Each structure stands twice: as structure tokens, then as C-alpha cells.
Amino acid sequence: VSTQSTGSIVTNSQYFEDSSGVGGLAKEHEEWMERQLARAKDYTHSVVFQHIPWFLEEPTEEKVYYNFPIEFRTKMLRKFVDAGITKIFCGHFHKNAGGWFENCEVIVTSAVGLQQGGDRNGFRLVTVGRETITHRYIELEGIDE
Numbered sequence: 680v681s682t683q684s685t686g687s688i689v690t691n692s693q694y695f696e697d698s699s700g701v702g703g704l705a706k707e708h709e710e711w712m713e714r715q716l717a718r719a720k721d722y723t724h725s726v727v728f729q730h731i732p733w734f735l736e737e738p739t740e741e742k743v744y745y746n747f748p749i750e751f752r753t754k755m756l757r758k759f760v761d762a763g764i765t766k767i768f769c770g771h772f773h774k775n776a777g778g779w780f781e782n783c784e785v786i787v788t789s790a791v792g793l794q795q796g797g798d799r800n801g802f803r804l805v806t807v808g809r810e811t812i813t814h815r816y817i818e819l820e821g822i823d824e
Contacts, residue, residue, distance in 0.1 A: 685807050686722035688715045688764075692729035695747060695755070716762035724812055725764050732769035732787045738780040745772045756780040766812055768805070774798055775816055786814060 691708055698705030719725035733752045734740050742748045747755070759767065760783050767785045774796035776787040789798040801818040 684722045684724075685812075686715075686719055686725040688712065688719070688725070688727045690727060690729040692731040692769075695751070696731055716758060716764075719762040719764055723809075724766075724807060725762070726766040726768065726812065727759060727764055728768045730769065731771045732776070733767065733780070733785055734778065735772060735776045735787060736778050738778065756783065759783055766814075768803070768814075788816065791819070 690712055694701065694705040694708050732746055733756055734746050735743075738753065738756060739749065740746065746752065760781050764783055767783060769785065769787045770790070772787050772795070773790045773793055774787070775789045775798050777785050779785070786803065788803040789796070789801060791800050791802060794800060798816070799818040799820055801816055803814050803816050805812065805814045
């Protein structure tokens with residue numbers, strides 16, 4: 680067990696959205712993810728990266744194109760929290776959004792390209808410290824070359 684390390688799990692969230700054409704691969708992915716979650720508490724920080732967010736602002740919000748159905752969402756978020764995951768970084772929405780499910784933060788980062796809201800093109804800077812992980816959205820406009 681490492682005392683100062685960060686574990687990262689990168690999921691293919693499309694398998695959660697629709698695995699109808701890739702049943703075998705989706706099952707392998709699920710089994711792999713379970714093994715990774717079992718090891719997540721071995722790290723100081725454990726985070727997940729995926730494209731589709733579990734929710735946009737509230738864990739109990741209605742299902743829309745950009746998130747997952749609430750029953751499945753709650754089941755998966757519970758797995759993540761129980762495994763010690765504290766941050767889930769996502770995209771897909773083309774706007775900055777996010778919120779909390781207990782002690783796990785879901786961070787939805789806008790796009791570098793096409794924007795669908797008031798955010799400007801940018802990226803998210805993530806800083807991993809000894810005790811915490813912080814992040815902030817940085818707009819491309821105004822960055823010194």
C-alpha cells in the first residue's frame with residue numbers, strides 16, 4: 680500500500696449507456712472495473728475519469744441525454760463511494776457542471792471546442808496535493824503563449 684499516491688480508473692462510460700453491440704466487451708469492462716475499485720483504497724487519492732457524467736448538478740435529477748438513469752446512477756455512485764473514490768471527472772455536456780454524492784465530487788468539464796453554454800473554451804487544471812485534490816477551469820482566452 681502506497682502512502683502518497685493517486686490511483687486513476689479510466690472507464691468507457693459508453694458501455695454503461697448502451698452495450699447492446701458489445702456485450703462481451705462490456706462484461707469484461709465491468710469485471711475489470713470491479714477489480715480496480717477493489718484496489719482503490721490502496722491509494723492516498725482515487726479518482727475516476729469517464730466521458731458521460733453520472734449527473735449534471737444533483738444526484739437525484741431526472742434522466743436526460745447527458746446523464747444516466749437514476750437507479751443505475753445511484754447504484755454506481757454507491758460503488759464508487761464505498762471504494763473510496765473522491766473525484767469523478769467527466770465531459771460530454773459541453774458546459775461546466777457538477778455536484779456531490781456524499782463525499783464524492785462529480786466534475787463535468789466543458790469543451791475545448793464547441794461550447795453549449797456560457798463557458799468559454801478551456802480546460803480543467805487538477806492539482807493533486809498530499810491531502811487534497813483541487814481543480815479549476817481555465818479559459819483559453821487570455822492565456823499567455
